[in-house]
Amino acid sequence: MSTVVSPALDAHRLRADFPVFEELFGGKPLAYLDSASSAQKPRQVLDRMRQFYEHEYANVHRGVYRLAERATEGYEGARRTVARLLNAPSDKEIVFTRSATEAINLVAYAWGLDNLGPGDVVVITELEHHANFVPWQYIASRTGASFRHIPIDDLGELQLDALDGLAREGNVKVVANNLVSNTLGTINPVERLAEWAHDQGAIMVVDAAQAAPHRAVDVQALGADFVAITGHKLCGPSGIGALWGRRELLETMSPFNLGGEMIRSVALEQTTFNDLPHKFEAGTPAIAEAVGLGAAIDYVTGIGLEAIERHERELVTMTMERLAEVPWITVFGPPADRRAGIVSFAVDGIHPHDVAQILDWEGIAVRAGHHCTQPLMTRLGVAATTRASFYLYSLPDEVERLIEGLHKVKASLG
Ligand SMILES: Cc1ncc(COP(=O)(O)O)c(C=O)c1O
Numbered sequence: 153m154s155t156v157v158s159p160a161l162d163a164h165r166l167r168a169d170f171p172v173f174e175e176l177f178g179g180k181p182l183a184y185l186d187s188a189s190s191a192q193k194p195r196q197v198l199d200r201m202r203q204f205y206e207h208e209y210a211n212v213h214r215g216v217y218r219l220a221e222r223a224t225e226g227y228e229g230a231r232r233t234v235a236r237l238l239n240a241p242s243d244k245e246i247v248f249t250r251s252a253t254e255a256i257n258l259v260a261y262a263w264g265l266d267n268l269g270p271g272d273v274v275v276i277t278e279l280e281h282h283a284n285f286v287p288w289q290y291i292a293s294r295t296g297a298s299f300r301h302i303p304i305d306d307l308g309e310l311q312l313d314a315l316d317g318l319a320r321e322g323n324v325k326v327v328a329n330n331l332v333s334n335t336l337g338t339i340n341p342v343e344r345l346a347e348w349a350h351d352q353g354a355i356m357v358v359d360a361a362q363a364a365p366h367r368a369v370d371v372q373a374l375g376a377d378f379v380a381i382t383g384h385k386l387c388g389p390s391g392i393g394a395l396w397g398r399r400e401l402l403e404t405m406s407p408f409n410l411g412g413e414m415i416r417s418v419a420l421e422q423t424t425f426n427d428l429p430h431k432f433e434a435g436t437p438a439i440a441e442a443v444g445l446g447a448a449i450d451y452v453t454g455i456g457l458e459a460i461e462r463h464e465r466e467l468v469t470m471t472m473e474r475l476a477e478v479p480w481i482t483v484f485g486p487p488a489d490r491r492a493g494i495v496s497f498a499v500d501g502i503h504p505h506d507v508a509q510i511l512d513w514e515g516i517a518v519r520a521g522h523h524c525t526q527p528l529m530t531r532l533g534v535a536a537t538t539r540a541s542f543y544l545y546s547l548p549d550e551v552e553r554l555i556e557g558l559h560k561v562k563a564s565l566g
Contacts, residue, residue, distance in 0.1 A: 161459040167545045169194035169451075180515030183550040188334050188362060188494050188541030189519050190384045193448075197387055200447035201440050212439055213413065213430070227439050230446030231429070234394045237449050238379060239370040245402060247395045247432040248442050252361035253283040255380035255395035256328075258408040258432060259357055260287035263378075264326065266406055270296035273322040275354075277302045277310055277340070278531050279333045282524040284359040284380075288328055298322055302329075304531060308336040308485040315348055324352035331363035331374075335523040335539065336485030337468065337494030339363075346375035355401065361385060361393075365452065365543070366492055367461045371396050383441065387543075388448030392441035395432075402428050409434035452544070460544045464493030467542045467551060471495050474555045480562060484532055493542035496523070499558065502565050504538040510564060514557040516550070 167173045170192045173182060184192060210220040212227045228243075235243035249255040264287075268274065274292045276285055278301050292299040300318055303311045310329075318324060327349035331342050346356040355377040360369050365386035371379045378401070383392040397405075407414055407425055411434040416424040425431045452460065469488040472495060475481050480500040485491055499507050504520035511518055519539040522529045529535060540554055 161455055161463050161544060163463065163545055163547050166194075166455065167547075169196060170545055171195065171198075173545070177515045178513060183514075183516040183547075183553050185516060185518045185540040185542065185546070185550060185554060187365075187385070187543035187546070188523075188539065190390070191365060191387045191543055192545065193389070194387055194451055196451045197389070197444050197447045201389065201444040204440050204443045208443075209440065211436055223439060226443045226446075227437070230442040233446040233449045234381075235396075237364065237369070237453065238381070238396050239372055240396050241372065242399060244428045245396055245399050247397065247402070247429045248437055249380075249393045249395055250391055250438065251384075251393040252359060252380040252382035253393075255378075255382075255393050256284050256357065256359060257287045258395055259378045259380075259397070260291045262405045262408040262432075263355065263401065264288070264291035265295065268292065268295040268297040268325055271322050272297040272325040273318065274299050274326040274328070275302060275318055275324055275349075276300075276328045277330075278304045279308060279310075279336060279338060279340075279525060279528045280328070280330060281334050281359060281361070282526070283361070284328050284330055284357070285527065288326065297325065301527070304338075304528075307487075308333065308338045308528075309490070310338075310340055310345075312341070312344065319352055324349070324354045326357060327352075327354050328357040328359070330359040330361070331369065332360075332366070332492045332494075333485075333525075333528075334362045334494065335496050335525045335528055335537065337491035337496075337541075338486050339490060339492060342374050342376065346377075350375070362492065362494075365460075366457070366464060368457045377401055383445040383448060386445070386448050387451055388445040389438075389441045392438045392445045394445075399428065402432070407431055407434070411435050413437075455544055461492075463544060464542045464546070465489075467546055467548065468493045468495060470548060471540060471551050471554070474551060478555070478558065480566065481558065484537060493546070494539065495541070496537040496539045498534060498537055499561060500566070502561060504536045506565055507538045507558070507561050510561045511554070511557045514553065514560065516554055516557050518554070 208222040349356040384390040508520035
């Protein structure tokens with residue numbers, strides 16, 4: 153039996169799609185190692201948005217004139233593209249939001265306020281991004297539900313043996329977890345958690361903000377009930393994200409934002425709400441941004457998510473091998489074969505902000521901070537880390553530059 157292997161991607165060639173790489177920073181080419189925070193934008197996305205604004209722009213779902221029909225087709229076409237990306241059973245289950253954060257808030261408010269109460273338990277994990285932590289903590293406290301977490305082990309992987317204890321704490325109603333940790337790169341066992349959640353009668357909420365740009369995400373295979381993604385990490389514009397939700401849940405949920413577009417009829421006595429997905433899209437949406445997200449998904453899937461994942465795995469493996477040779481660096485998280493293209497580390501005796509500052513002088517952009525995962529920082533016993541993260545345009549040469557840059561950091565501050 154022959155195995156079909158998709159071709160490796162050519163990151164040097166792909167870089168030509170990204171105008172930002174034409175610029176020098178302090179006379180040096182940009183080593184952009186902060187894609188987990190936000191990805192750079194290729195011409196294909198920028199050109200599509202310009203074309204849309206110049207030739208297809210009007211408000212959506214309202215006009216009967218041809219230009220408005222073009223705009224609506226662009227916007228709804230993007231929804232179909234998101235549905236294909238996530239293997240959603242129907243594009244009516246795709247709600248456009250401002251971001252992954254807003255997608256999760258939508259579920260926490262619209263589902264949580266109506267379905268949680270005393271005796272119920274909301275389960276998140278110790279490595280959640282604040283976007284999938286704070287809304288649940290807040291809605292749990294508003295409704296009287298308990299808020300509990302699945303701890304991680306020293307390698308930054310979920311300790312699933314804690315689940316039985318959590319089940320004894322009350323009626324588990326929500327399990328919320330990221331598919332890929334933005335700080336450690338840990339790939340979490342969401343399918344297993346979804347099974348457990350359903351055994352408890354709970355919903356499974358998956359934050360795929362850090363996964364969908366880098367690996368295939370299939371909402372049906374995950375067994376999830378809600379999946380949140382964001383456009384700007386996927387080579388798309390900021391200001392656009394999406395929520396996939398199981399139709400029967402979305403149908404019965406209360407609306408989140410209220411106003412125009414999300415109504416069927418409004419009278420002084422009573423308002424009725426629109427069909428899915430419009431019930432959850434109040435007001436004029438981010439139209440061109442949705443179109444840009446559609447173009448970004450076409451771009452990324454045209455390269456191939458498998459090829460992207462493999463490319464990042466090679467870079468992360470190389471980075472971890474090179475960092476392991478440096479005795480004054482501590483790397484956090486699981487081994488390379490169990491993580492995505494993200495590496496968080498500490499340089500002995502030097503604050504991550506100073507590390508990032510000196511690397512910037514070398515044209516290397518990394519992230520320093522708590523990465524919106526303060527409970528995880530507490531578990532790791534640090535206030536912040538330095539984080540390098542990769543994407544389809546990242547080069548092995550940039551890993552070498554990072555290592556050289558770290559030696560310069562140590563020489564000047566260590
Ligand atoms: C794992 C994870 N979840 C959620 C978010 C929030 O995404 P957004 O800022 O687009 O809402 C991020 C962004 O860093 C993230 O890394």
